[in-house]
Amino acid sequence: MQIKQTSSGAIAFCDTTPSSISTQWFTYDYWQKLSAITGSSKGRYTTWFVKPDTAETGEREWVLRHYYRGGLMEKLSKDAYLYTGLKHTRAVAELSLLELLYGEGFEVPKPIAANVERSGLYYRADIIIERVEGAQDLVAKLGKSPMSEIQWQQLGACIAKFHRRGVYHADLNAKNILITDDKFYLIDFDRGEIRTPSPKWQGANLERLLRSFRKELAKLPTLAFSESNWQSLMQGYANP
Structure with a gap:
């Protein structure tokens, strides 16, 4: 896993992910402007399916998910978490676990990247994984x-x-x-x-x-x- 520092935090990305990745890739507006949104999954919040540039990533679709709080904490903050270090953020921790399991041949989606944006003592985060085809x-x-x-x-x-x-x-x-x-x-x-x-x-x-x-x-x-x-x-x- 590689780390790219950004103006507001950091992006963690796997070795097979294009190094040109930027914070824009974690936004709905970016993919919408490219007409690359292919669908969504709606639960408490929406998860987006996007189609990246096939020249860099192949033919697979990606899944873009923002981290939201649940339960009682949701009433205090919808999506802000206390920052205690990059590797302890929910997005990077999940990406690391997926990278380990995927590398060991477990039936999990291929991990792509995680984005962490800091604001004082708190952070917000997103993750991108590969969509499991035909699932x-x-x-x-x-x-x-x-x-x-x-x-x-x-x-x-x-x-x-x-x-x-x-x-x-x-x-x-x-x-x-x-x-x-x-x-x-x-x-x-x-x-x-x-x-x-x-x-x-x-x-x-x-x-x-x-x-x-x-x-x-x-x-x-x-x-x-x-x-x-x-x-x-x-x-x-x-x-x-």
């Missing part, structure tokens, strides 16, 4: 069609692979799991970290995922999820 999140997938028992087992084995490595995902939920024709991917590693494997946090991770499936099922009763599906997932988790 949809599990809620979108299960809202349209079911997964096979084998796929549920494969999902369990995928999560077990991360857990054996000690990868803690702070928000493991159905929308943070992507599925393509032949693979599952985990996304959004904000506040994620490498921990010593432990049944306690691993079990809590799985319980969080189960709660998210049940929550989505309550919102959409036709969602293709059942307790037997969860048992298949756990079977794959226990016997990866």
Whole structure:
């Protein structure tokens, strides 16, 4: 990972990212002027899909995400965080974790760059990752069609692979799991970290995922999820 100092902070970027990267790349207006915005994903806030210059980056799309606070802290500040050093910022920490996992062959998006802009004691941040081609999140997938028992087992084995490595995902939920024709991917590693494997946090991770499936099922009763599906997932988790 390389660091480029900017007038208001710093950009951290991976070795395969063009060194011409600038703070403009982390703004909606920049991509809009280039007519390079290809879509968006709307949750509490909007994440943008952009198409960079293929001469420098290849044919892949990128995902641009700004960091926003949640919970009670959101009422105090929507997107400002206390600055305690560049490597401790949420964007650079997530980029570093993704770089490690991607390099080890884990099913995560390819990391591109992170931007940190300081203002006194606080900072705001953004991250760019590569979009997983042909993927949809599990809620979108299960809202349209079911997964096979084998796929549920494969999902369990995928999560077990991360857990054996000690990868803690702070928000493991159905929308943070992507599925393509032949693979599952985990996304959004904000506040994620490498921990010593432990049944306690691993079990809590799985319980969080189960709660998210049940929550989505309550919102959409036709969602293709059942307790037997969860048992298949756990079977794959226990016997990866």
